[in-house]
Every structure is written in C-alpha cells, then in structure tokens.
Amino acid sequence: ASSGDETATFSMPIYACQRRTTLDHRNAVFTEALSLLAENAELSQDEGRAVAFRRAAATLKAFPEPLTDARQLRGCPCLGQHSLSVIQDILENGSSREVEATRRSERFKAMKLLTAIFGVGAKTAAQWFQEGIRNLPQLHQSGRVLTRAQQAGVAHYDDLTQSVTRAEADTIGQIVEEAVGAKLPSARVTLVGGFRRGKLSGHDVDFLITHPEEGREEGLIPKVVAHLEARDFLLYHKNNRNSYTEASGTPASTMDHFERCFSIFKLPMPEGGEPHSRQDDVALRRGECRRWRAVRVDLVVCPFSQFAFALLGWTGSKLFERELRRWATQQKNMSLSSHALYDNKQRKYLKAATEEEIFAHLSLEYIPPSERNA
Numbered sequence: 001a002s003s004g005d006e007t008a009t010f011s012m013p014i015y016a017c018q019r020r021t022t023l024d025h026r027n028a029v030f031t032e033a034l035s036l037l038a039e040n041a042e043l044s045q046d047e048g049r050a051v052a053f054r055r056a057a058a059t060l061k062a063f064p065e066p067l068t069d070a071r072q073l074r075g076c077p078c079l080g081q082h083s084l085s086v087i088q089d090i091l092e093n094g095s096s097r098e099v100e101a102t103r104r105s106e107r108f109k110a111m112k113l114l115t116a117i118f119g120v121g122a123k124t125a126a127q128w129f130q131e132g133i134r135n136l137p138q139l140h141q142s143g144r145v146l147t148r149a150q151q152a153g154v155a156h157y158d159d160l161t162q163s164v165t166r167a168e169a170d171t172i173g174q175i176v177e178e179a180v181g182a183k184l185p186s187a188r189v190t191l192v193g194g195f196r197r198g199k200l201s202g203h204d205v206d207f208l209i210t211h212p213e214e215g216r217e218e219g220l221i222p223k224v225v226a227h228l229e230a231r232d233f234l235l236y237h238k239n240n241r242n243s244y245t246e247a248s249g250t251p252a253s254t255m256d257h258f259e260r261c262f263s264i265f266k267l268p269m270p271e272g273g274e275p276h277s278r279q280d281d282v283a284l285r286r287g288e289c290r291r292w293r294a295v296r297v298d299l300v301v302c303p304f305s306q307f308a309f310a311l312l313g314w315t316g317s318k319l320f321e322r323e324l325r326r327w328a329t330q331q332k333n334m335s336l337s338s339h340a341l342y343d344n345k346q347r348k349y350l351k352a353a354t355e356e357e358i359f360a361h362l363s364l365e366y367i368p369p370s371e372r373n374a
C-alpha cells in the first residue's frame with residue numbers, strides 16, 4: 001500500500017447492516033448536510049435520490065475519524081458523485097451551497113412545516129404547497145377538509161413537533177404496561193424504535209406487544225385502547241387489524257400486517273414541571289397550568305412466533321432495516337420482513353426465536369440495537 005501518499009484507507013463493508021453504527025460519531029457536519037438532502041428528496045418523493053443520500057450519510061456515520069481530506073474516503077462505499085461534491089464543498093468552504101440553498105428555500109421550509117402535521121405525507125403537503133399553502137394559518141384559511149388524523153395533528157401541532165424525552169417514553173411505558181397487564185396478564189411489552197437503539201429523544205414512542213402463548217394476543221389492541229380511553233390517556237387513535245397470512249406475506253416488504261394502533265397519548269406532566277412548548281407559555285401567560293402534553297405512540301401486537309422478526313423490524317433505524325432486506329435479497333436470495341424470513345432457494349421459512357438467530361440465518365455478524373444507528 002505504498003502508492004506514495006500518506007492517507008490510510010479503511011475498508012468499509014458495503015451494506016450498513018454489516019457495520020456497527022453508534023449514535024455518536026466524528027462527522028456530524030457532513031452527515032447532517034447529506035441527511036438534509038435526503039430529507040429534501042423524500043419531500044420531493046424522489047425515493048432513489050433519498051436512499052442514495054441516506055446511504056452516503058450512513059457511510060460517514062461509520063467513518064472512524066474526522067474527515068479532513070476527501071482522499072480519506074477512498075475505499076468507502078455508497079459515495080456517489082453528488083454526495084462527494086457536497087462533501088468536497090464542505091471541506092473547502094465550511095458549508096455546502098446546495099445544502100444551504102435547500103435549507104433556505106421556501107418549498108423546503110413549507111414542506112417540512114406541513115409534513116410535521118401528523119397525518120400529512122409528502123404527497124398531501126406538495127398538493128397544498130401547489131395551492132399556495134405555506135403554514136398553519138394559511139391551511140386554516142384555505143378551508144381544506146382535513147382527515148381525523150390531520151385534525152388531531154393540527155390541534156396538537158406544538159406538542160407533537162417537540163421531541164419526546166427518554167423519561168417521557170418510560171412514563172408512557174408504565175402506562176402501556178399497566179393497560180396491557182390489565183387486559184392480558186403475562187403479555188410482554190417491549191420498547192422498540194429509536195429508544196431501543198439508545199436515543200435520548202424521539203419523534204414518538206414505539207412498543208411491541210406479544211404473549212408467550214400464541215393466539216392469546218389476538219384482538220388485544222381494541223381492549224387496551226378501551227382501557228386507556230377510560231383513563232383519559234388517549235387524544236387520538238386509529239386501530240388496524242392483523243392482516244398477515246403466510247400466503248399473503250409479501251416478500252421483503254416494508255409495510256407489515258400486524259395488529260396495531262397509531263395514537264396520540266395525553267401524557268400527564270409532573271406538577272410544577274418546566275414548560276415544554278409554546279402552548280405551555282400561552283397557557284401560563286393566561287394563568288392556566290398545563291397538566292399534560294400530547295405524545296405520538298405506536299403500539300404493535302405480534303404473534304409470539306414472529307416476535308424476533310417484529311423486534312428486529314421495529315427497532316430500526318429505517319436505513320438499517322432497508323439494508324438488511326437488501327442484503328437478504330441480493331446476497332442470500334432470501335426475503336426478510338417484520339413477520340418472517342423466507343429462503344427462496346430452499347423454498348422454506350427460516351424460524352428464529354431471537355434477533356441473533358436471524359443475523360445468523362443471514363450470515364451476518366450480530367449487531368446490537370445501539371449499533372444499528374445507520
């Protein structure tokens with residue numbers, strides 16, 4: 001390796017699921033820039049570009065030292081021309097013109113603001129933007145008919161755009177465990193999503209629920225929801241029934257078919273706590289005291305035999321999951337979902353009771369949740 005230059009080259013595996021990616025890393029300036037471009041591509045519904053930027057950002061999250069010279073990146077995967085030029089721009093000028101222009105653009109700002117409304121996706125926001133809607137007052141004035149989810153999203157906008165703390169996630173965990181325990185003793189509640197990966201804050205709280213006797217978990221969501229509603233813990237919920245059968249099991253699909261509930265919790269706040277949101281400030285100026293805040297919560301119920309797959313699928317990160325499925329398809333001729341792993345060559349489902357067994361089926365080194373932050 002004595003080609004006459006002094007920069008060491010790292011050999012980095014291609015798929016993010018082959019790498020250990022922790023929350024803290026050395027190149028935030030670069031990963032934040034690339035993530036913003038990924039977000040912008042997502043808001044423009046350009047999935048291909050979004051994934052390319054996400055993969056490039058993930059490469060830099062896994063890069064072991066601060067980047068000072070683009071030559072350090074030789075041998076690193078998933079860095080296309082576009083991402084490299086953004087990186088080069090930051091190295092030379094401290095920031096990327098494209099990123100800063102995007103950040104300031106009217107479209108990006110409005111699309112971010114509108115998609116931050118619970119129940120509003122990129123497609124709806126783009127339509128509204130087209131019609132000249134840029135913010136909540138303009139949305140209100142437009143007289144647009146909103147779905148029930150969007151109405152809740154607007155009503156609790158300030159709370160829901162405020163991140164959820166780990167302490168709040170734990171409090172909600174206790175409330176969920178109490179409700180589940182009351183309806184189905186010895187059911188198991190597991191905190192998944194970003195908090196399981198060790199994040200200190202999140203946009204919501206995700207729980208996976210199962211019961212060791214398969215079948216006992218069926219129909220649990222409506223019962224738990226009724227229990228929570230009776231105790232005034234829910235501001236909004238939408239239940240989905242389980243629609244999974246092995247026959248219908250779409251191979252390597254992102255969407256799953258579990259019984260679930262997308263909800264907004266009414267989380268009691270400790271008396272005399274610090275104000276959280278602008279709504280708090282308003283309430284406090286009016287001399288009112290806010291005793292609760294709204295928090296997004298996802299509840300997912302799975303049959304015990306699918307627990308390991310659901311746990312792996314709901315722990316994330318989104319890119320890590322995508323890379324696992326890509327690895328399974330491209331390298332192993334298998335189809336991975338949050339329900340099962342199918343071996344296309346052997347034409348059979350591969351069972352697993354733990355995440356470790358799934359990694360082993362895929363011939364991957366086991367990566368713990370805290371190192372899945374790709």
Ligand code: GTP
Pocket residue numbers: 192193194195199201202203204205206254255256313314315316317318321338
């Ligand atoms: P924050 O909530 O923003 O902190 O991050 P997060 O990683 O927890 O993201 P999110 O709550 O959106 O999702 C958690 C995990 O569940 C991710 O790995 C997603 O891919 C996965 N997930 C979310 N929604 C679905 C879904 O509808 N189906 C499936 N199969 N997985 C989902």
Ligand code: MN
Pocket residue numbers: 193194202203204205206
């Ligand atoms: Mn989450």
Ligand code: MN
Pocket residue numbers: 193204205206298
């Ligand atoms: Mn979620």
